[in-house]
Amino acid sequence: MNDIIERARDIITGYDGPKVRIMEVCGTHTHEIFRLGIRSLLPENIDLISGPGCPVCVTPVGFIDEAIYLANEKNCLITTFGDLIKVPGTEMNLAKARANGAKIRPVYSPDDAVEIARENPSEEVVFLSVGFETTTPSSCLAVKKAKDLGLKNFSILTANKSMPNAYLKLKGSANAFIYPGHVNAITGNAFCRQLKDLGVSGVVAGFTATELMTALAVTIEMLKKGEPFFVNCYPRVVKDEGSIQAQKLMDEVMELCDTQWRGLGTIEKSGMKLKNEFSDFDSRIKYNIPHIEGKPNPGCRCGEVLQGHCKPSDCPLFGKICTPLHAVGACMVSDEGACSAYYQYNSSINN
Amino acid sequence: MCVGLPARVVSVNDGTAIIDANGAKRDVRAELLDDLEPGDYVMVHAGVAIAKIESDDETEGNEVMGILAI
């Protein structure tokens, strides 16, 4: 254990002020905090809650239904990050659709999907484009590449999300947010400062033990002062201005739109869709997809989990009917989902 | 899909970089970063190098805590 972790641990374990709620927004943070055993250090008056920062978890049921529609009705070859394959749709997930004969192929990056389209000119290839600002640039690069190559058989089904307005929606659910480092690496910190002016506090954190402990200790110290705050605790990767190139790229290819979040409902200007100039690559336009209203399993409490209103273990289905192998909700499927983190690291839960 | 992969740049060529992440080598898109050179460390997401990593986490932790005097 290094000196910083020790100092941070003393601050965290020594906290004896009023009860505070800190929300780690990012699913990777949720998992790392569990894996490193940080939860077991927390005194009773520090409540760490998980937020909506896993793109797979906030993707609504209807999106999976749209993908299955394209596979079944339009005979498309669906390419996707592997995490989405088991996310439940209204009637089935992509794994079941594949077992029934649909063409579903996991890829590591959107570029791989473009490559599949290039190599298979007779296939209509669709990439399921999910992700926050961290992943959206990779979809934009892929669309530009497909356009440069003149590909007519490639398009993306977008469910890309933009974080800033989601934080506003979550205002009041926690005393402070742990912001996802790699979103800020792209967007920069300006919106966090604006949030601070609106009374929303938070710190940007990295992903190592030292970084997470530092971020928590700084949060506690700043909360003690009682003023709204923002601190960048991940300056080795996050620059204040973010990535100008990535911002320009997203601006060129996509624009903000209102979008639905699983559990949070529709949030104004919190989604990203392709601009008109790229509409040939927009699966919804290309295949004229009808409006599909997905129906989540009524027993699943993902929506409340994603807003920090309840813990996964408060869900009656948790660990009984809903497990990673037989997931009822998206939060149990994704490796970054809060329910899967609670399930996987169950033994270390003490608060 | 969201887990960032820290990696060392082995070579850079025309918007593409070969990176080494714990011994595994792969091509990634590098056009979002200027002045990338072999030996630099980058954070990779979905096949794209999204940011340079400028120091180690202990140096960073000392800096952050130092500025706040905690």
Ligand code: SF4
């Ligand atoms: S345990 Fe399963 S059913 Fe319950 S909220 Fe989590 S994902 Fe939904």
